[in-house]
Amino acid sequence: MLISRLANSLPGPRIIHTRQTADLLPKMRNLEFYALECMSELDAIKIKYSPNISFVINTRAKARLGLCKKIGNSYVIEISKILLDEHIDVKHGLKNTIIHELLHTCRGCMKHTGKWAELAAKVNAAYGYNIKRATNSSDGIIPPRLQAQPKYIILCTGCQTEITRIRRSPLVDNPQNYRCAKCGGKLERIK
Ligand SMILES: [Zn+2]
Numbered sequence: 040m041l042i043s044r045l046a047n048s049l050p051g052p053r054i055i056h057t058r059q060t061a062d063l064l065p066k067m068r069n070l071e072f073y074a075l076e077c078m079s080e081l082d083a084i085k086i087k088y089s090p091n092i093s094f095v096i097n098t099r100a101k102a103r104l105g106l107c108k109k110i111g112n113s114y115v116i117e118i119s120k121i122l123l124d125e126h127i128d129v130k131h132g133l134k135n136t137i138i139h140e141l142l143h144t145c146r147g148c149m150k151h152t153g154k155w156a157e158l159a160a161k162v163n164a165a166y167g168y169n170i171k172r173a174t175n176s177s178d179g180i181i182p183p184r185l186q187a188q189p190k191y192i193i194l195c196t197g198c199q200t201e202i203t204r205i206r207r208s209p210l211v212d213n214p215q216n217y218r219c220a221k222c223g224g225k226l227e228r229i230k
């Protein structure tokens with residue numbers, strides 16, 4: 040599960056496949072290939088990411104495209120399977136997210152401020168990426184067809200603003216306990 044920056048002399052990253060992944064793979068891009076490509080791009084501009092990273096394909100997350108978790112001295116980077124779909128732009132979808140998460144493994148970079156933001160700006164300038172704080176499906180990277188459809192819609196009876204939710208929450212269950220943030224109007228669930 041270890042990935043070294045010396046990718047040529049050592050076995051490549053091992054991808055941990057989550058349940059359901061095996062049957063999806065033939066249609067999907069190879070995460071390992073793109074992860075190594077991103078790493079060599081960072082190597083070329085002397086950005087030092089952690090030598091201990093495992094990559095995991097997340098088959099469930101739809102709103103979140105990437106995630107980086109620190110476990111002891113190593114890191115786990117989760118990449119949503121949505122980004123491995125051939126219809127997604129490689130550079131601004133998949134690789135953008137991989138690099139966003141790789142930068143979190145640099146020293147002092149778990150937050151999106153300070154050092155992380157500096158490194159993101161450096162990568163953007165060097166390669167024309169658009170790496171920024173949030174990696175979510177509202178960036179326009181994901182064609183609407185592949186985006187998670189809201190399961191619940193709450194309507195403000197005052198200003199008609201619609202609030203969409205993918206998961207259940209106290210707001211979804213009891214909209215009458217809340218008020219519209221824009222106009223203070225009453226909320227009603229319409230889906
Ligand atoms: Zn981040």
Ligand SMILES: [Zn+2]
Pocket residue numbers: 195196197198199200219220221222223224
């Ligand atoms: Zn309102």
